[in-house]
Structures are given as structure tokens and as C-alpha cells.
Amino acid sequence: MASPCYLGWDFSTQQLKVIAIDEQLRVIYEDNVHFDKDLPEFKTQGGVYIHSDRLTVTSPVLMWVKALDMILEKMKSSGFNFSQVRALSGAGQQHGSVYWKKGSIQILKNASSELPLHQSLKGCFSVSNSPIWMDSSTASQCNALEEAVGGAQHLASITGSRAYERFTGNQIAKIYSQNPEVYKQTERISLVSSFAASLFLGTYAPIDYSDGSGMNLLQIWEKVWSKSCLDACAPGLEERLGCPVPSHSVLGTISPYYSQRYGFSPDCKIVAFTGDNPASLAGMxxxxxxxxxxxxxxxxxxxxxxxxxxxxxxxxxxxxxxxxxxxxxxxxxxxxxxxxxxxxxxxxxxxxxxxxxxxxxxxxxxxxxxxxxxxxxxxxxxxxxxxxxxxxxxxxxxxxxxxxxxxxxxxxxxxxxxxxxxxxxxxxxxxxxxxxxxxxxxxxxxxxxxxxxxxxxxIDTANSACLGSAYRAIHGLVAERNVSLADVVKSAPEPRLAVTPTxxxxxxxxxxxxxxxxxxxxxxxxxxxxxxxx
Ligand SMILES: Nc1ncnc2c1ncn2[C@@H]1O[C@H](COP(=O)(O)OP(=O)(O)O)[C@@H](O)[C@H]1O
Ligand SMILES: O=C(CO)[C@@H](O)[C@H](O)COP(=O)(O)O
Structure with a gap:
């Protein structure tokens, strides 16, 4: 039997990347899909669209799904043995948000393994261009949020940050105020990280505490949504976000789509995805x-x-x-x-x-x-x-x-x-x-x-968010037994000295x-x- 391995994904701004590591924590596979180069049909520059106001910045959500189809096909053609994957986790560029249209959960659950995923999901998004972290078009929503909770410092004391234009709560507030109909048609809002986890899980994945801290919505001390922040951004937001979970949570097993199409074991566990910077903290x-x-x-x-x-x-x-x-x-x-x-x-x-x-x-x-x-x-x-x-x-x-x-x-x-x-x-x-x-x-x-x-x-790879995600996939399997990530990765190669000050x-x-x-x-x-x- 092939020896077990773990996958770490990174849905970052310019590319989708993947790393596989074995039980000895050695990198055994590394690949990427570069959005501008490999998916030219989306016409992005640096993976994004900068709109004419120079403030609004978005990325087409289907591009991310198509990139996943593409990278999995690349892995398959290179002979990658998906059946050996015990667990996977991943990371996403922080703050970006994905809007799932009413009824999409059924399409996600029942996606046909005969088709690439992007074909099944093409009608699933109520907002086809997702706002991302480079956006700075929500100044008025930021002012309103700070005012609603008693000022910038008070918001920072609750959520860890004063209002920032790229933070998801303010992006959601903008979508709600400019297009309430679109908001009404939306049954679930994901971060890029929890969206990517949802693709693997075949159902909506929860937001983890760490990436959830980049929304201006989470009480970082109590680790629950702040009612006053939610109410200041949009009505009915709590049900659209779902409950946040610890970052090491095992969310379930991989969707049958991946077992049927690529040969993943049906037991392969999905560990909560997080932000790319938090994942890098783990990788380094x-x-x-x-x-x-x-x-x-x-x-x-x-x-x-x-x-x-x-x-x-x-x-x-x-x-x-x-x-x-x-x-x-x-x-x-x-x-x-x-x-x-x-x-x-x-x-x-x-x-x-x-x-x-x-x-x-x-x-x-x-x-x-x-x-x-x-x-x-x-x-x-x-x-x-x-x-x-x-x-x-x-x-x-x-x-x-x-x-x-x-x-x-x-x-x-x-x-x-x-x-x-x-x-x-x-x-x-x-x-x-x-x-x-x-x-x-x-x-x-x-x-x-x-x-x-x-x-x-x-460290040996500059893709520390991918590596950290693969480490977190292993950690997720043992975290409930109080094993720390440091314990899990103690045999990994130490960071190497690159330069010293002159x-x-x-x-x-x-x-x-x-x-x-x-x-x-x-x-x-x-x-x-x-x-x-x-
Ligand atoms: N030799 C180099 N010197 C300086 N910058 C580099 C070099 N090689 C690659 N880069 C930069 O790395 C960037 C991509 O970094 P990466 O961490 O993969 O980004 P992301 O994860 O946001 O997609 C490129 O935009 C490029 O400018
Ligand atoms: O906005 C932030 C962090 O707050 C960015 O760091 C994003 O998380 C994008 O990451 P990269 O694609 O540049 O790695």
C-alpha cells in the first residue's frame, strides 16, 4: 500500500498552489496554476480586476473553481496517487468573500463527477466578481461601522482591528446597501478560505477563528460573532455566515465527487481552511x-x-x-x-x-x-x-x-x-x-x-502557506488529543540561515x-x- 500523505492548498491572489508532504514531513509534490497565464480567458491582471474607480478590486469566483479543476487534472496526469491522501487543509487570501446563491448547497452536494466542478457551479454565485483584499472602496461603510459600535478603538478592542476597507464586514455592508436584492438571494457568505474548503467538503464549510478575525465581525476574545457589528453591516448576516470554528477543526470527509473523479479515499479528512498569513505562521x-x-x-x-x-x-x-x-x-x-x-x-x-x-x-x-x-x-x-x-x-x-x-x-x-x-x-x-x-x-x-x-x-519552500496547510492537515487529526502543532512538526527541517547583517x-x-x-x-x-x- 502507498504510504500516506497530506495536502496543503493556497488560494492566493495570483495563483493556486498545492504541496503534498509525506509522514516524514518531506515535500513530495508541489504545483501551481497561475491565473493570468494559465486561465487567460478570465483576463485578470495579477489575478484581479481593478475597476474604473481605481478603488474596487475583485476576482472572478469561477476562476478559482476552474483553477482547482486544472491543478487536479495536472496532478492526475503526473501520476499523483490521490488514494494516499489522509487529510487536506488549505489557505486563502484573507478578507475576500464569496456569495452563494439560494439553492447552491444542493448543486455543491450533488455535483456530477463526470463534469469539471466549474461547469456544475457556474450558476451558484449571486456575486460573480468577489471583492478581495486589495479593495478600498468601502470608506463610508467603515465610518458607519465605527460609529455604530462607539468608535474606532472600541471596534478594535472587540474585533482586533479598527474598520478597514478590505475587511469582509464592510464589503458585505457595501453589497447589501448597493444591491439588497443580490444580498437577499444569497444563502451563504464564505471567505476565500472557507469557500475553498466548501469545494472539497461538498457542503458549506465554516469560517475558522483566525481568518474570521479579518472581518471586523468576530469578537476575538470570546470567539463568537459580535451582534452589534453584524447588525451594523447587514440584516440576517449571522445565518449567512454560519458558526465560526477553531482553526484545527476536522470538518468532515471529502465529497464523493473527488473519490469518483480522482480516486481520493472516501476517508480523507478536510481540516478547516484559514487565511494565507495564519497558514504561513504554521508553515514557518x-x-x-x-x-x-x-x-x-x-x-x-x-x-x-x-x-x-x-x-x-x-x-x-x-x-x-x-x-x-x-x-x-x-x-x-x-x-x-x-x-x-x-x-x-x-x-x-x-x-x-x-x-x-x-x-x-x-x-x-x-x-x-x-x-x-x-x-x-x-x-x-x-x-x-x-x-x-x-x-x-x-x-x-x-x-x-x-x-x-x-x-x-x-x-x-x-x-x-x-x-x-x-x-x-x-x-x-x-x-x-x-x-x-x-x-x-x-x-x-x-x-x-x-x-x-x-x-x-x-525555509526550503517559499510557499509557506501551502506547507503550513499541509502541517495543519496532520495537526487537525490529533489536535483534539491536545497535541500541539509544534509537536507534530518537530522533525521538520529547521529554517535555514540565509543572510546576516553587515x-x-x-x-x-x-x-x-x-x-x-x-x-x-x-x-x-x-x-x-x-x-x-x-
Ligand atoms: N527573484 C525574485 N526577486 C524578487 N521578487 C520575486 C522573485 N521571484 C518572484 N518574485 C515575486 O514573487 C511574487 C509572487 O509571490 P507569491 O508569494 O507566490 O505570491 P502570492 O502567494 O500572493 O500569489 C511575484 O509577484 C514576483 O514579483
Ligand atoms: O490583506 C492581507 C492580509 O491582511 C493580504 O496579505 C492577503 O491575505 C493577500 O495575501 P497574498 O496573496 O498577498 O499572499
Whole structure:
């Protein structure tokens, strides 16, 4: 008999990814479907549609279903033995939402194994373009929610975050207010993660506590929906969301569709799916004191914390691997796509050339600093490209190599400054665990290490959300017996040291960090001044 294995999925912004691991936690299969490249019929850019108001950002929900059909067919053609899969779990880009039309549960339950899933589900969604995390079109809903619960800080104290435009409660409120009929026709609202779990389960999967913390709807201390937040967003919301569950929950066994079509064992367990950042926390085996930096479509920074204090900046989420603790998260919207734009403008579209230019310039960039926000940033709220010379004078351009260093140094200085604002201190024993597509790039990691004056570690795969999902699939089988994720993964390879800080980095960057923080105040979005500038 073939030896057992576990699958971890990641429905992220630009692609669907999968990893299989064996009982020894070794990666035995890895694959992906890239939305723009492999599913050109949906005409997405970076997996998304940016609407004409430049604020609304969506992704076609059927594209995600078709990507699943495609990747399973790829696995089948490569001879992957589905019958050996004991359990699977997964992750989704956070905050995005999926709207199931009345009656869809029956279609999901009875999907014919003769057809690809996207064909059976094509009529199931009352909203065909799902709002996703890059959306920033819900300012008025955010104001209304904060007002309804007694202010921004009070909302943060209940749900872990003040109102954020991408957070699901505000997205639902927008759909309800703009199109009450569509809302009425919707029987269930899923997050991208619980939507993906539903596809495997053949029925609606619950939302887990950790990804549920990114909605402005969950009381993160009690782990129940907040009635006042639900009521402020839309009527009848509780029944449309279902009850949230612990992230390690076994939701049931795989739908017969997958046994009949691909040969999965009918006993294969589905463990609750969660957000991609929470899943990465599991994949990197983050420990208290470590700092994780994910350089994917978005850049994120996250920490494992015991006693969080929700504030007006950043997010507190329930911890996906330990129900007693929490994770703190900062999200930076201008991550890889911003780096790609500067790579295309300044390095002929080549990462090699980009890295050479970065190495050819000196640490500290001779005092030149830059802020690079092609789209409205989340941390801090600011937009546009702002360059300053060593005398803090605004300049309109930099030579190409200076531009590249200003971008990378600026991105990492912002991360350190905002992490320190959350109360995080870089200590002599601090480890930075880097992941995501750009963590393949050592030159970029060197700047990260220098700006934080801390060693940077990576794990064997940059797809830590997939790996974490596969680990969580194993953990789900034993979590009820009080076995910790740390115990389950203790034989997995340790993160490897990638780069260490250059001598003198701390002395060089200390004053620059101070200057960067002061200049940041000057570029922060101010609707009044931007009106005057027009
Ligand atoms: N060598 C490299 N240097 C810098 N960035 C890279 C490199 N290789 C890939 N990337 C970036 O990685 C990004 C994808 O990262 P990934 O973590 O897979 O994203 P997501 O999970 O959001 O789909 C791409 O947009 C690309 O810009
Ligand atoms: O909005 C957030 C976190 O709050 C993003 O980090 C999304 O979760 C998207 O993830 P990627 O596809 O960029 O990994």
C-alpha cells in the first residue's frame, strides 16, 4: 500500500498552489496554476480586476473553481496517487468573500463527477466578481461601522482591528446597501478560505477563528460573532455566515465527487481552511520572539503574541495553531507588484539586473529615501511616489540604481518602523523568518537583514502557506488529543540561515529610520490637501 500523505492548498491572489508532504514531513509534490497565464480567458491582471474607480478590486469566483479543476487534472496526469491522501487543509487570501446563491448547497452536494466542478457551479454565485483584499472602496461603510459600535478603538478592542476597507464586514455592508436584492438571494457568505474548503467538503464549510478575525465581525476574545457589528453591516448576516470554528477543526470527509473523479479515499479528512498569513505562521513554525515577513503579492509582517493590545494600526487575529494565543499582523499593499513595476522601469524586467543594481549601490543610499505606493497603501495610508534627497528636499526622480535601492530600503524601513510602533523590539536573539516569492532573492534579503540588524532565515519552500496547510492537515487529526502543532512538526527541517547583517548596519540605519519616520508624516494621505493640489 502507498504510504500516506497530506495536502496543503493556497488560494492566493495570483495563483493556486498545492504541496503534498509525506509522514516524514518531506515535500513530495508541489504545483501551481497561475491565473493570468494559465486561465487567460478570465483576463485578470495579477489575478484581479481593478475597476474604473481605481478603488474596487475583485476576482472572478469561477476562476478559482476552474483553477482547482486544472491543478487536479495536472496532478492526475503526473501520476499523483490521490488514494494516499489522509487529510487536506488549505489557505486563502484573507478578507475576500464569496456569495452563494439560494439553492447552491444542493448543486455543491450533488455535483456530477463526470463534469469539471466549474461547469456544475457556474450558476451558484449571486456575486460573480468577489471583492478581495486589495479593495478600498468601502470608506463610508467603515465610518458607519465605527460609529455604530462607539468608535474606532472600541471596534478594535472587540474585533482586533479598527474598520478597514478590505475587511469582509464592510464589503458585505457595501453589497447589501448597493444591491439588497443580490444580498437577499444569497444563502451563504464564505471567505476565500472557507469557500475553498466548501469545494472539497461538498457542503458549506465554516469560517475558522483566525481568518474570521479579518472581518471586523468576530469578537476575538470570546470567539463568537459580535451582534452589534453584524447588525451594523447587514440584516440576517449571522445565518449567512454560519458558526465560526477553531482553526484545527476536522470538518468532515471529502465529497464523493473527488473519490469518483480522482480516486481520493472516501476517508480523507478536510481540516478547516484559514487565511494565507495564519497558514504561513504554521508553515514557518513561528515561535514567540520571531518576526515573520512575507514578500508575496502583499508584503505582511506578523508575530506570535500572548497578550495583545488591539490598537488603531495593525490587526490582532486569533492564532491558527493555538486557541489561547494571538497573532499580530501588518499588511503592506504595495509589495511585489510595486517591486515588479520598478524592476520593469529600471532593470529591463529582469530580477538579475534588479539585484545587480541593488548590490551596486551603498547601504543607506547616500541619504536618498523614497516612498513607493502605486496604489493607496494600508500601512500607512498614503499614495504616490515621493522621493527625498539627503537634505530632505523633494526630488522628481533618481538614477535607476538609486531608485531600486530607495524602493527596497524604504519598504523595509517602513516595516521596522510600524513593527516598533506595535511595541515589537528587535533584540539580539531576534530571528526574521522570510517567505513569499521575493524571499528567493538574496540581495533583497540582505537589505532586510541590514535594516532590521537581525539575521534572516528561510525555509526550503517559499510557499509557506501551502506547507503550513499541509502541517495543519496532520495537526487537525490529533489536535483534539491536545497535541500541539509544534509537536507534530518537530522533525521538520529547521529554517535555514540565509543572510546576516553587515557590520555597522545598525549605526547606519538608526538615523535613517528616524528620518524616514518623519518624512512618512509628510506623505500620509490627506484628502483636503489632495483636493487643493488638483
Ligand atoms: N527573484 C525574485 N526577486 C524578487 N521578487 C520575486 C522573485 N521571484 C518572484 N518574485 C515575486 O514573487 C511574487 C509572487 O509571490 P507569491 O508569494 O507566490 O505570491 P502570492 O502567494 O500572493 O500569489 C511575484 O509577484 C514576483 O514579483
Ligand atoms: O490583506 C492581507 C492580509 O491582511 C493580504 O496579505 C492577503 O491575505 C493577500 O495575501 P497574498 O496573496 O498577498 O499572499
Amino acid at each position: 513554525r513561528l515561535q514567540e520572539g520571531d518576526i515573520a515577513i512575507s514578500l508575496g503579492t502583499s508584503d505582511t509582517l506578523f508575530l506570535w503574541i500572548q497578550e495583545p493590545t488591539p490598537a488603531l494600526e495593525g490587526h490582532i487575529l486569533c492564532n491558527p495553531v493555538d486557541s489561547q494565543t494571538y497573532m499580530a499582523l501588518l499588511c503592506f499593499k504595495n509589495g511585489s507588484l510595486m517591486r515588479e513595476r520598478i524592476r520593469d522601469d529600471c532593470a529591463s524586467g529582469s530580477w538579475d539586473e534588479f539585484s545587480k543594481a541593488l548590490s551596486s549601490t551603498v547601504a543607506g543610499n547616500n541619504g536618498n529615501l523614497g516612498f513607493y505606493f502605486d496604489v493607496m497603501e494600508i500601512t500607512p495610508e498614503a499614495v504616490g511616489i515621493h522621493r527625498f534627497n539627503r537634505d530632505n528636499q523633494k526630488v522628481s526622480g533618481f538614477p535607476k540604481e538609486v531608485e531600486i535601492r530607495a524602493l527596497i530600503e524604504g519598504q523595509f524601513m517602513a516595516k521596522r518602523i510600524h513593527a516598533e510602533k506595535l511595541g515589537y523590539k528587535v533584540l539580539p536573539k531576534t530571528r526574521i523568518l522570510a517567505t513569499g516569492g521575493a524571499s528567493h532573492n538574496k540581495t533583497i534579503l540582505q537589505v532586510l537583514s541590514d535594516v532590521f540588524n537581525a539575521p534572516v532565515y528561510t 557590520a555597522g548596519a545598525e549605526e547606519l540605519y538608526r538615523p535613517l529610520l528616524k528620518r524616514y519616520a518623519e518624512l512618512e508624516q509628510k506623505v500620509i494621505y490627506n484628502p483636503t490637501s489632495s483636493c487643493l493640489a488638483k
